[in-house]
Ligand SMILES: Nc1ncnc2c1ncn2[C@@H]1O[C@H](COP(=O)(O)OP(=O)(O)O)[C@@H](O)[C@H]1O
């Protein structure tokens with residue numbers, strides 16, 4: 001009996017018990033659709049995080065005050081900005097000290113209220129140097145970034161993030177207009193493009209960027225400490241060399257050993273890993289639950305197949321009397337179970353894909369469905385059908401034709 | 409005339425727990441090609457057991473059975489399946505048609521296991537249905553046919569592989585007298601056309617249809633055949 005004929009026979013059997021076949025598949029349908037969805041959610045979250053971190057810039061090292069290892073209890077308060085200074089940033093920009101560093105952008109960050117006319121908006125004030133635009137890979141929607149001269153003189157100029165600009169200037173071009181911060185009047189010289197990161201917190205688009213000298217004057221502090229130093233390596237290949245150079249330079253400048261380091265350097269990869277590790281745990285947990293429902297679905301297939309074998313003892317006996325070998329009978333039931341598995345898988349994938357289209361608008365989370373994931377899901381469904389069909393099929397194959405025909 | 413069936417010293421013992429039941433106690437049967445033989449005996453005499461061994465559905469505990477020139481006394485299940493498929497056409501008391509298949513596909517079923525291609529299967533199944541006078545019922549399911557028609561479909565299925573022997577176990581047991589006569593008439597026609605037929609029954613009138621009658625009693629067989637003149641030249 002050839003495969004096509006076996007498939008036809010199995011198809012007939014599945015179709016002649018439509019409702020039962022559908023109920024049998026239900027476990028696999030639910031299992032596969034939830035696997036497709038949870039894996040899609042996990043991948044979607046991962047993509048989102050990667051977008052956000054890519055949007056920071058490329059080949060980036062992010063130097064923060066305070067120890068990330070926390071060894072020896074020297075960890076400085078994050079944001080107290082006591083251990084990282086403008087002088088550090090200048091040292092890192094020195095080609096003799098760090099030849100693999102392309103650009104350095106120190107950043108101070110404080111929150112402040114901006115006023116334009118009668119409109120108030122609280123935003124993040126970012127004080128930095130002229131390199132920020134390139135290091136952070138940002139572009140301008142209109143106007144220009146501040147110049148070295150404006151940086152040196154602490155000019156009263158500001159570049160607004162896209163959201164900030166929209167909040168403060170609902171119509172007309174903001175460039176050339178003024179905003180008031182802490183009593184000082186700043187001229188808007190440019191507006192940034194949106195950052196490209198589809199982040200929930202829009203901080204990358206809600207900021208006011210100005211020369212670091214201006215920011216220091218506005219906050220009334222004489223401290224030269226900065227909250228972050230962004231370092232751009234010359235290329236992806238020199239990223240780790242740049243990392244070593246930055247680390248060594250800062251240890252020397254601060255006069256500490258690496259065990260006492262009062263700063264930490266993060267790479268984009270490290271950030272990605274940290275952000276993904278929580279996502280991953282969640283995905284594994286959900287996928288685990290989905291896998292258990294698949295297992296239950298597989299057991300359901302086996303259960304119904306065993307019932308089916310018992311119910312069809314006469315049919316099996318007759319087929320054997322007419323010349324079906326034990327292996328032909330085994331194949332027939334195995335294919336029937338596989339057909340149930342695959343059909344359940346196809347329906348499950350369809351539901352999963354529909355879910356992936358509908359769900360993001362409901363829960364504001366991206367769901368990414370990939371072809372390999374769908375192929376894997378179908379493979380699993382087929383595997384379940386075959387795996388849980390083996391025992392019922394060999395039960396059917398072992399029936400002797402006499403026993404089978406005798407049963408009335 | 410060559411012997412299609414040659415059984416010698418066949419014993420069948422069923423071991424049920426401590427007791428062993430000897431259902432056949434040394435049976436010798438020879439049936440030649442083209443014969444129409446009835447095997448008759450009371451309930452419990454071993455008819456079904458003999459039919460199972462004749463039909464290669466079971467193997468003897470002792471003795472030899474050769475079918476169409478081949479010793480089939482101790483073959484494996486898969487080999488027996490092949491022999492059943494090629495050499496034997498079964499007709500059962502219960503018809504045993506698959507209810508979800510049309511008459512045509514029921515008739516073609518043995519050809520599926522013989523590995524015959526679909527188009528050829530259909531052609532041969534149609535010829536067989538025509539042979540039993542049911543060409544116009546090819547697309548009906550068993551549920552839409554009368555008992556007599558169903559049994560005729562079963563006869564067509566038994567014919568379709570051109571087997572060495574048609575083995576019928578109480579084929580009229582579930583039929584009214586008209587349908588019975590119908591099916592027996594069909595057997596007679598097949599016999600006249602040269603088929604070998606073995607018919608198992610417990611009714612004398614039905615056994616009387618055959619050219620030769622074997623009587624089985626307590627697992628032993630004896631010949632008391634009344635050869636009907638004129639049936640086979
Ligand atoms: N599978 C079996 N196990 C045990 N004893 C059996 C089995 N099949 C038949 N027998 C016994 O063998 C004897 C012959 O039975 P059977 O061939 O069915 O006779 P018949 O078909 O003529 O009624 C009976 O005594 C029956 O009880």
Ligand SMILES: [Mg+2]
Nearest residue numbers: 452455456457
């Ligand atoms: Mg019996």
